[in-house]
Amino acid sequence: MKNFSKFEFMSMILGFNCVTCLALFFIFFEINLICLYEIDLLMKNSVSFNFIIYMDWMTFLFMFIVFFISFLILMYSKIYMGKECYRFMWLTFLFIFFMIVMILTPSCLGVLVGWDGLGIISYCLVIYYKSSDAFNSGFITAATNRLGDSMLLLSIVWLSMEGGFLVFEISMGTLFLILSCMTKSAQFPFSAWLPAAMAAPTPISSLVHSSTLVTAGVYLMIRFYYCYVGTFMLFLLFMSSLLTVLIAGMSTLSEFDFKRLVAMSTLGQLGFMMVILSIGYPYVAFFHLLIHALFKAMLFMCAGSIIHSGLGVQDLRMMGNLNFDIITKSCLCISVFNLMGVPFTSGFYSKDSLLEIFYSSYSGLGLGAIFMCMAMITVAYSLRMLIFLSSYWSWVLFVETSYKLTLSILMLSLMVFFSGSVLNWVTHQLDLIMLNFSIKITPLLMIMLGVCWHGMTQKNQMIFFMLSSMFFLNTVTKNLSGMIQVFMKMLKLLDQGFLESGIFNLKKKSTQISLTLTKMSQKSFLSSMGSFMLIILMV
Known part of the structure; x- marks a missing residue:
């Protein structure tokens, strides 16, 4: 028992919860069961303040994915952090707790508790290393999340003015809910905080930027889809997510930081989820969310293992000649192939469904052609990353890692292997889509074109700066803090000077x-x- 650490004990608890959620998912899915528990807190001025717990198959499936990834991340963190760092462990545990609270309750109060908890804990994790870059990134993350919190508060106040506090309903207050979800899921123009949050430790990036924080906004919008369907808000969401996919795809082509490149790919996939949601397919967006959570967590864990073996070097231009164990390299290739949507991978199931829906939806051939080009860019920057890692101009000598890091990555890779077909069977909401051969073969042609292009762009300094700053979005976001500081100084001068x-x-x-x-x-x-x-x- 002396060798039984707190990390392993917490991992066992999460593993037990994972198995429990999987069993409950099969029960609820088989008999199509829905349970709703309502707890009365107080009533003030004829407004009832309640706490609701809502459970169905979608709840338990998402909780299973979160618990499974968290279970492996804590095992991974014990080796990656180098020593028993209990502050990191408890922050991670609180992060998981607030995420589960937000999944289980659709009530305004429960969503607010989970939402604020995620924002506070994510800020504490971003500034974990206590450097100037970490504090700057933490400020951008906290400011963007607080903006989303204020929008969520405005939506709750709007609902309370209309006499309801139970759940989000169809009203103009839903607009504020959509804006808050856009900030949490880093949609345009709130995209700058996601690459900046890479200052956090890599294990928490595997959890935050795959299955928890960034997907919280998408999950809420899937849950409350009935509140804004058929309104102008869908067009607002569609345009924002379309710009997000474009900016993320083009900016990744000029990125050399390993973790930021993976975070930018996450931003692009979040844009895909939001676009398919705005077209009218919430279950397909949920399917892509689950598949993406699994293979992106594995990609982050492989990246963290490589960075850990290279003694902290993250620049791709220094990381060639990857002399590493074969299991981690194989898992890295599997996760990248899932991101590219190569046939017979789990990512192919969701991405092929997305592209077919884009072609057959009311938006027609134009939107389908745009997203075919975005899929090609995804293949291009993924292959560009592999080319850098397999080149011969390495500046880094890689050291051998612990087998426990490799074991957690291997366990997640087994889940990634089988998740595509299983989840496709579970969350299948599609009608039969009949496309001709030329359109059906287009995704494979885009993969081939992306492989031929492999992300090599013209080295123009102005274009490089524009792409590396996410079309100047990073610059604008950082200058906003300076503008706010000048405004506060002027206010102090006018009010107290x-x-x-x-x-x-x-x-x-x-x-x-x-x-x-x-x-x-x-x-x-x-x-x-x-x-x-x-x-x-x-x-």
Whole structure:
């Protein structure tokens, strides 16, 4: 028992919860069972404040994915962090707890508790290493998440004004809910915080940027899809997610940081989920969310193992000649092939479904062609990453890693192997889509074109800066903090500085001038009235 660490104990608890959620999922899915528990908290001014727990097959399936990835991440973290760091462990555990709270409850109060908890814990994890870059990234992350929290509060206030606090309903308050979900899932123009959050430790990046924080907004929008279907909000969501996919795909082609490149690919896949949701297929978006959570967590874990063996080097230009164990390299290739959507992988099931729906939806051939090009860009930057890792201009000597890192990656790879076909059977909402051979073969042609292109772009300094700053989105977001700081200084100068007396004197003088003008106008009015009466008497 002395060798039984707290990390392993917490991993065992998460593993037990994972098995329990899987068993409950099969029970709820088989008999199509839905359970709803309502807890009355208080009633104030005829508004009932309740806490609701809602359970169905979708709830337990998502909880199973979260618990399974968390179970492996804690095993992985014990080796990666180098020593028993209990602060990191408890922060990770609290992060998982708030995510489960947000999954289980659709009530306004439960969503707010889980939402705020995720934002606070993610900020603590981003600034974990206590460097200047970590604090800057943490500020951007916290500011964006607080903006989303304020939008969520506005939606709750709007619902309370309409007499309901139970769940989100069809109203204009849903617009604020969509904006808050866009901030949490890093949709345009709130995309800058996701690459900046890579200052966090790699194990928590595997959890945060695959299955928890960034997917929380997508999951909420899938749950409350009935609130905004058929409204103008779908068009707002569609345009934002389309720009997100475009910016993420083009910016990844100029990225050299290993973790930021994986985070930018996550941003693009989140845009895919939001687009398919705005077209009208929430279950297909949920299917892609689950598949993406599994293979992206494995990609982050492989990247973390490589960075850990290279003693912290993350620059792809220094990481060639990957002299590494064959299991980690194979799992890295499997996760990259899933991201590319290569046939007979789990990512192929969801991505092929997405591209077919784009072609057969009301948007027609134009949207299908755009997303075919985005799929080609995904293949291009994935292959570009593999080319850098397999090149011969390495500056890094890789050391051998522990077998426990490899074991957790291998367990996740087994799940990635079988998840595509199983989840396709479970969450299948598609009708029969009949496409001709030329359209059906187009995704394979895009994969071949992406392999031929392999992400090599023209080295123009201006274009490189534009792409590396996410079409200047990073620059604008960072300058916003400076603008807010200048505004606060001006406010302090006006409210507490020497200008306050000047403004008071100016106000006093303006009041005196207005009184004088009023008296003059009254005298002129009386004199005009007197002359008018004299004229009348003379007549």
